[in-house]
Amino acid sequence: MLENAWLIPALPLAGFIIIFLFGRRLGEPRAGVLATLMTAGSFVVTVGVFFALLSRASEDRHHVVTLFTWLPVGSLHIDMAILIDPLSVTMALFITGIGALIHLYAIGYMHGDPKFSKFFLYLNLFIFSMLMLVLGENLLVTFLGWEGVGACSYFLISFWHTRDSAATAGKKAFVTNRVGDWGVMIAMFMAFSAVGTLSYSGINEAAESGQLAAVTATGIALMLFIGACGKSAQLPLYLWLPDAMEGPTPVSALIHAATMVTSGVFLMTRMNPVLHVSYHWVMTIIAVVGAATALFAATVAVAQTDIKKVLAYSTVSQLGFMFLAIGSGAYVAAIFHMVTHAFFKALLFLGSGAVIHGMHHQQDMRKMGALRKVMPITAMTFIVGWLAIAGVPPFAGFWSKDEILLYVYANNRGLYLVGVVTALLTAYYMTRQVIMVFYGEARWHDQSEEHGAHGDATPHESPWIMLAPLVVLSGLAIGGGLLQLPFSSKTHFLEHWLEPVIESGERNIDGTWASDNKYLLLLVAVVIACLGIAGAIAVYAKKKAPALEPAILANGWMYDSSVSRFMGGPGRAAFSGVARFDAGVVDGAVNGVARVVGSTSNALRKVQTGFVRFYAAILGLGVVVLLAWFLLRGVL
């Protein structure tokens, strides 16, 4: 079974090629069905690989499938190889599983879109790239996937490119990601020059055996972290993710919540031995950036009115949690939260998509309300997602967030406080969203009259093809916590499963105060979640206190606009200066050389008279001069 692992990325690639060649002929809905089947097939293969891997002994769970030699250049020898180990299979399982559900949902969501088949073309290409990213055996194959998902993200954000804002958002995402990609490339160069290979096993073994100097490891880790910041939308590069909501909602669910944005967390976990041998302050930086991002994005989410913007900032915040976990050495907790977050955030995004679909592309929460009566199934599943992200037991998000907070407490109590405040805010803004969308009085009547000419303008429930993924995902959001329950070491399924990958980097907190009092911390987490929910109910449902939504929060602390103003003002001037330097000095030097050569040869051209006798005379003269030289050399 393990030898067939190449089928996992091959199936979505086949789907991409078929839709690329025959997409228009397939049309709607066959292109979508094909894409869904390919991703589902990939999921089935992944499940097979998972069980094949499970049947091996824990330390044997490492298998490399080499497809072909990609780059044999001197001492640089790179194989197109797939690495099957617990981490990559975990990633592949939820990428293909959630991916298939979202494909299914998109058949309903994209119904009637003129570019229907093109949408699934990009989706399948995305799944392929994402799988190459997680399954790659070396940094370069991962980087291939890394760039592939970036390109797909760009295509899909600006999918409705006739809309100006969508085209701009796509460009913004692309450019911001390039800043991060630069870090990954530098990290690759450093790894190659230090270790002589780009394969994960080679680099990680070098780190574990002490061949990798701490300075080099620190450089590699920092550069990779810059890349991770770009892809996973951390401060200061988070800017593109809220704007990425311009894309169709299935894209937001798949790429900008569940899979692509977690690849930074994946990469850091994959390289955990390198992080382990680098200087200690690297981990501190990662933890602080994660905590700052989590808190920052949570405060911004409190004041958003766009249903998807709330979820976007929430995603940034949860990704911050994952980096906080990595910075605390809690790789298992980070992966655990990544998986549960993929469940409930995909659910929330798809739910918001169902709401937007039912509301005829209305995204403003102030024009919603009381929707639970007209779309009961969407409301029910959305509420499950809300409870999961808010951290209410026994939903999935509670267990993973608690696991992170436990490690953070053992590591640094100040950051623990930030984490707790973020958790409080998370519960608060998610409750606010649920109340604004599904409860209270209906605020969509007045506008349904505006749209009266279109006929049926009242919100409606979505078709089953969109509801089925919601139901499945809400099941996962309820039960996802079973992967890793904190009660005893026997219920740490995910930890035992991932152990061969993370054993060198994972921090052991046994015997610390946090570990001994984990039930107390659990209780604190429950109280915090309930406080957040109660606060939001008091403000938005009972109206006991005025809503606190200052404009500075709604504008994201003016960060985005200040960056735009800086880059648009002094930044632009600086770059036009550079462009002038390029045109004047660099191009001038090149053109100057060409001009000198040109004019010299123009002058020399005159020598070529075209008279044979003149050439003969020159020839004769030359012979005489040479002869004179040879004869007189001896004399003089």
Next chain:
Amino acid sequence: MNLAVIEPTTSWYLVLAAVLFGIGTVGVMVRRNPLVMFMCIELMLNAVNLSFVALSASLSDINGQTAVFFVLVVAAAEVVVGLGIIVSIMRRRSDATADDLSVLKG
């Protein structure tokens, strides 16, 4: 002075070769008729051949005579190509001189 006693030495041949070579050189430079220029080049080649043979005989070295054969072969090939070109030029413009054929000037 008995002319019959005078034996021609190697220098004689070399002088003759030099004279022939000089005639050829001047011919190439002063004449404008392509055919005559061509004959002058042949004259120069054979002047060199003469000096080769003369030195080969005086130094008792066969290599000089071998070189002559090479020169003859190359000259024959050159004649084929050169005469072909000249004939085709003459067919087109029978009064053309070498100076008129200067389309390749820079």
